[in-house]
Amino acid sequence: MDTRPLSPRTDAGRLGLDTFRSSPDRALAAFDFDGTLAPIVDDPRSSAPYPGIVPALSALAARVGTVTVITGRPAETAVQLGGLDEVPGIVVLGHYGAERWVGGRLTAADPPPGVDLVRGELPALLDSVGAPEGTWIEDKGRSLAVHTRRAADPDAALDLVRPHLERLAERAGLVTEPGRMVVELRPQGVDKGAALTALVHERAAGAVLYAGDDLGDLPAFDAVAALREEGVPGVTVCSASDEVTEVADRADLVVPGPAGLAELLRGLPATLRSPTP
């Protein structure tokens, strides 16, 4: 694994980063939250950004056209846990793009009815299939996530509940989103790739950087590849972990987790071209 900072291993990634640096005022920098800006912890309610990340995002926001966080969390949860309201102009796209938070204002569509069905049936379902102690439901309003990180054997617990969750999601007209010791049951029709593409187009961004750590970030990596075809150079960054290796395999640049991303962010502003007087 190449973990040298700021050295993309692909030509397309190098072009993406070079273009990002040479025209920062037209660039868009997008970040996943959990596992990328915030280290993974046992209890999702106690997530917090890696030290120095928020000031680094603020410094970046002063130099680049758009800074955004695209997360599976509700947008307001990410803002609150991350202290993201300190970052000037930041756009937080929650629930894989179904919600948008900017400057304290949240816009979102109503959740589909299937979410209520899942909310009503999930606890009894987990009991009936013998989900082990430590299995936990996170109710995120417009989706629900079943976490197993706190079970004695998280992988075995996930394997046990996954097929039942897939059947329930199908019955409710929802989809399952697999992640790090979690399966989420969420509405169809949104993903981080569509969210990223829409924001790049809206801002007429001339270059894009996307950083993520989990399977839910791969549609955003696909979006970066499609944007390149459209003529928008881009670079993908993996915040690497031992839990998920597919993202590192696909990334142009691999950094060792949120600590590595913080280092990358701290160094990035100094490499950006200054505006010509």
Ligand SMILES: O=P(O)(O)OC[C@H]1O[C@H](O[C@H]2O[C@H](CO)[C@@H](O)[C@H](O)[C@H]2O)[C@H](O)[C@@H](O)[C@@H]1O
């Ligand atoms: O899109 P993201 O910002 O990466 O959010 C994805 C999921 O992140 C959270 O779960 C993950 O982080 C937890 C806290 O570190 C960890 O305990 C859990 O095992 C991880 O899967 C969040 O709780 C989910 O709702 C998000 O969908």
